[in-house]
Every structure is written in C-alpha cells, then in structure tokens.
Amino acid sequence: MATHERPENRPPQVDKSEPEITSPDPATQSHDRRSLVTTDHEVIRQWAEQRDARPAIIPDTGHGDHIGVLRxxxxxxxxxxxxxVGWDEWFAAFDARRLVFVHYEQRPDGSPSNFFRLESPGRGNP
Known part of the structure; x- marks a missing residue:
C-alpha cells in the first residue's frame, strides 16, 4: 500500500527560476538584481526590519481562524x-497558508528595494 503525504505536511514548492534564500547571512548568498524567494523566517524578518517594515494584516478580511490578508x-x-500583529502570529499564518516570500534586495541603482510579494505556489500565481 502506497502512502501519500497530505499536502499541508509537504513544504511549499518553490519556483526554481528564482534563487531560494535559506539564511539571513548575506555572506552565504550570491545573487544579482533578480527576485529572490524564501520561506525562512529570519530572512523575512531581517529584510523587513532593514526597511522598518512591520508585520500586519488587512482588517475585516479574516474569517474563522483565518486572521486575514497578510502584509x-x-x-x-x-x-x-x-x-x-506580532511576528509569531504573522509567521503562524504564513506557514499555515504555505506561502513563500518573493523579494528584491536592491534596485538597479544599488539602493535597497522595498519590492516583495507573498505567493501561494500551489495556487498557480503568475
């Protein structure tokens, strides 16, 4: 009898055309001005904190145990x-929804980029 993992127990599938970032240590990363993708909480937190960004939700978009749209x-x-919201609450929803964080580190002029998006790879995002 074959066993199958339930989809919620498998890690999100990452678009392999975008480099996956697995550590917040910039010395371990080699990337140019392409978009980067990660599910690593420390990478996301560090990226946000370097830009003074705070974890948040859009009010009135949640239902039941769903806290709403993450931002x-x-x-x-x-x-x-x-x-x-706190990082713990934000990351709990991020993980439960099996999202990935797609972002840029720098703009073409070398200044920090604020571009990011949250994707759900199983949903066929563009």
Missing part, C-alpha cells in the same frame, strides 16, 4: 488600512 507595513505606503 508587511512599509513606512510611507499607506499604513492607515492595516492592523499590526
């Missing part, structure tokens, strides 16, 4: 419509 609240990007 990182970057200064100057209209935080009036978000509710800040």
């Amino acid at each position: 990182l609240d970057l200064p100057g990007y209209g935080s009036h419509n978000v509710r800040h």
Whole structure:
C-alpha cells in the first residue's frame, strides 16, 4: 500500500527560476538584481526590519481562524488600512497558508528595494 503525504505536511514548492534564500547571512548568498524567494523566517524578518517594515494584516478580511490578508507595513505606503500583529502570529499564518516570500534586495541603482510579494505556489500565481 502506497502512502501519500497530505499536502499541508509537504513544504511549499518553490519556483526554481528564482534563487531560494535559506539564511539571513548575506555572506552565504550570491545573487544579482533578480527576485529572490524564501520561506525562512529570519530572512523575512531581517529584510523587513532593514526597511522598518512591520508585520500586519488587512482588517475585516479574516474569517474563522483565518486572521486575514497578510502584509508587511512599509513606512510611507499607506499604513492607515492595516492592523499590526506580532511576528509569531504573522509567521503562524504564513506557514499555515504555505506561502513563500518573493523579494528584491536592491534596485538597479544599488539602493535597497522595498519590492516583495507573498505567493501561494500551489495556487498557480503568475
């Protein structure tokens, strides 16, 4: 009898065309100005904290145990419509939804980039 893992027990599938970041240590990373992808909590937290971003949700988008749409609240990007949450709560939802964090480290001019998106690889995001 073959055994099958339940989908929620498998790690998210990562788009292999984007480099996967597995450590917050920049010395271990080699990347150019392409998008990067990770599920590593410390990489995400460090990226956000370097940009003064805070974990947040969009109010009134949750239901049941679902806390709502996840965001990182970057200064100057209209935080009036978000509710800040703790990292533990944010990462619990991130993991439960099996999301990946796609981001850029730098703009073409070398300055830090604020670009990111949260993707659910199993849902066929563009």
